[in-house]
Amino acid sequence: MTTEAATRRIPGAPCWVSLLAHSLSATQEFYGALFGWEFRPGPQHFGPYARAFLNGREVAGLGELAPDRHLPVAWTTYLASDDADTTAEQIRSCGGTVAVGPLDADSAGRMAIASDPHGAIFGIWQGRTMMGTALSEEPGTPVWNELVTQDTDSVRTFYEHVFAFEAEAADPPGFDYLTLHLKGRAVAGIHGVGADLPRDRGPHWMTYFAVPDTDAATRRVTELGGHVLRPARDSAHGRLATVADVEGAVFTVIQPR
Template sequence: MSTVEPGTPCWADLATPDLADAKRFYPQLFGWTGRVSPEPEAGGYTVFLKGGRAVAGAGPPATPDQVPIWSTYVATDDADLAATRVEAAGGQVVVAPFDVLDQGRMAVLADPAGAVFSVWQPMAMRGAELFNVPGAMCWNELVSPDPEGAKEFYALVFGWQPEDQQVGSITYTGWRCGARVVAGMMPPLAELPADLPAYWSVYFSVEDADATAARAAELGGTILVPPRDNPAGRTAALRDPQGALFSITALS
């Protein structure tokens, strides 16, 4: 199993009130199979597999009023220290660090603009076993109305260094962690609802963005931002039938 470096997005999972429908929608969209955790306390948590390798997860919401959401997990050597750094940098500890059976230790955190993310200190489960191929996570992106505040915050929490570039009319930020750019940031798109708070978006690689977006709509999802070309490839923003936002990219 691959090991993901600290400071690098390593996993994504879906919190949804309708786990049964998620296990219908995503396998039909991405060709995933599901492996349900046998432990009763896992609440039916399902690991999605692509070609037998773990690519993402899905489970019930942490609280009854939680909106359906895809969460980005960033690898860390010390979840407790990461939570302490988040508070010191002006963020919020949404769920304090806790052990997930023997799999790892995690915490749910939020940056000062309200974007929620998680950290994962691996034990038995290291994270995703497949990246950057169709059906696997290929990118994680912060959409924030306060990019300058985010630059300060994530530098303090993960040591990320921002690298700005102009893409059309927007300033796009790459987050560098050591030798690699591991994630990105952009301001909110005009097409998205104006009342959306800052959020982390999870991107999955696909072979054909147009066909996948159309298939998502056929399966009961919604196309929020139709497929468009950008320097990384052809991307679209979608919602699943319960309203969870995610994105797809046909990598160029």
């Protein structure tokens, strides 16, 4: 399930995750205590923003929403692009929506915020001086990104056409899951959950963060003011749990096999 940081530079591969919250300080305190992140200022175009570092290397971004913007707080997966403007046009031509950008984030790169035809939000990142997540496969780093949607057939063509993914269906049949490959490597997934799709969230991209002990991590989430949405359970890729932070942003923690 995990991917090397170098893989994330391939156009289409997840390369960065970012969260916009109402209180940057409270969010930094939560993730700093949970994952051991340290923070440094990042581009301030949309307001206060900080990059999270682990062992001196960039792993994620945290920003603060303007006080008058009452938007859902959620992690956003960014997909790599060699040309954000061209990718934005491909998104539009395939039935998606580009809500923000493309625009420059200082000298770090060029970005856009988009959604697929069913409304799942994701970002586009064309790196310049900052290419994306610099550390992977370590506790406290993003190790997998997965689109959770009603069914895989309805969005498969969109992601294949825009990002040139090669999709492989799950085995055994009956489990509605596609693994997305680029240059022979698994980089992301699409999970069709049918009627189990959360009504309050709709289709969305889920970020998985590695932890050394999933059960301990879920206890820590609760201690820090977050919530456990799906308790720790075993899977083919490791022990995982779905949790939410202090402002309700949902993510998954996994103890990889």
